Amino acid sequence: MIVHAYSDIFVKYLFGSAGHEDLLLRFINDVLGHSGSTRIASVDILNPFNLQTFPKDKLTILDVKGKDNKGKIYNIEIQSSGDETYKHRALYYWAKLYSSQIKEGEHYTKLHPVISINLLHFHLIKEHNDYYSCFRLTKNDDHDLVLTNHLSIYFIELLNFTKKIPKNLNSLEKWLYFFKYEGKEDEFMKVIIKDDEILEKADRLYKRFTQDEQLKDIYESIVEGERKYLTDLELAERKGIEQGIEKERHEIAQLMLKQGLEIDLISKTTQLTVEEIEQLK
Template identity: 30%
Template sequence: MLSPMLDFVFKALFGKEDNTSKKLLISLLNDIFVNAGEDRITSITYLNPFNYRDFMNDKLSILDIKAKTEKEELINVEVQVKNDYNYRKRILYYWSKIYGETIKKSEDYSTLKKTISVNITDYNAIPESKKLHSSFKILEKDEYFPLTEDLQIHFVELPKLKQKEIKELSGIELWAEFLKEAGKEGSEKKIKELMERSEIMKDAVENLGKISEDDRMREIAWAREKARLDEISRIKYAERKATEQGMEKGMEKGMEKGMEKGMEKGMKEGMEKGIEKGLLLGKKKIAQNLLKLGLSPEKAAEAAELSIEEIMELKREIEK
């Protein structure tokens, strides 16, 4: 089977315009909400249902599921398999965009709808906590009452699932086990136990099996994975070449300066300054390449270990 943690497989599994997908998504969301002490939902309407065309044009696009509940509340569900160091801010930004879309020009602020962000990650996104499921709201600092119920952000971090017998798992733990193990080599026994554990797990596994037998889905899996690996390779290559070029230039300048001040003393000082300057040149070259590849100034600054002011200066040089 294909892994349900591949974003397009996840969307096909939980975001198709059919009763099975709706049943699975409602069950998953309710297990998350109940675990956080929130109300259950009874129905959903997809705002961006699964469509094969979503995957054809942009193989690196972020795919999520947007849905509306019977109370007109909006829910955005997304899976993330690699560590994005700006993930928290991105999630908050996405939440704000969706929240802002719930009001129309002729309406007042009272019409804004509760917006819920659900994020399932295959890495530790919230290192401050050991919990499988974390839930966030805007609360008063000392007395902990909410400013508004309109904001709700959930994280389910699969690596934090505690080792248990499948018969001991329940609710969100069962979903985490399914998302972790399905599609993994050698997981057949666990998948069989999950199917025997509950009817909803049986439905999830069977639906995933049907999706995995679709030749188009397998082609998309290969194409998106290849695009993702190619993008990683381009970034790594740019970083390596920039570092090599920066070190080489720095060493040359350091050697020249060292020779002018005397062989022994000059070599020592020149090498130190050359290496330092070389490292800086290398970082700037990395940042330039990352900016050319389309990374945001904030991400480029974080990756190259430079200040945002230095990054913006490099960006202006590139744009000249």
């Protein structure tokens, strides 16, 4: 089984392990720098990756939380599937993390900015096909006027990154190429990591991850759990549609009965049996 570099378990391992702060710092700075935001000097991992206590439940949120030297909080979340409701989820988790900084009665001055970075392997924003989006609180008729810098939500959509040849890539695009093609395009990856200590380290860690039997077992368990969850969800949706159609048939049959129409005609129209129609009387 190929280990996808954009999988939540691997990204958690890559950016969330002790000793990998340099990788997390570089990634955050490349995301911030892409929109011209101020880069940060250092970052501490708030929820380190721990293999011994790592949950195998796919429903567990596998994010990476960090705090910089000025108290700003960064949350990196990876999602391989989803729909437009993920926008609400991203905002909800931003709000949850933001509000968790203080307890009831504490002063609001203790609140620090929370920057949410969402690495997605599905199409989220249908209005454009950019791989990078940054949202902040701005005045509706003056986007240069920001209400507060405490909210920033970034969406990185890997499916919108379409470059297959690693040529003239900026710093962020190198990461996207890594996430999308690591383990698949070895010759091109050599070009990406050349003379880049951080990405070279990321490449080594990917190879180490794929050679670790315990990590691979967890990866496969999570992938299988996700597959089962999506299958169950599809079956539930299909069942719901079928139940809705069945309910509609009964409602049509009842309406036709009230109009005094023949049972045979009702049966032919609704595809209900005569016995089922008789029970509706």
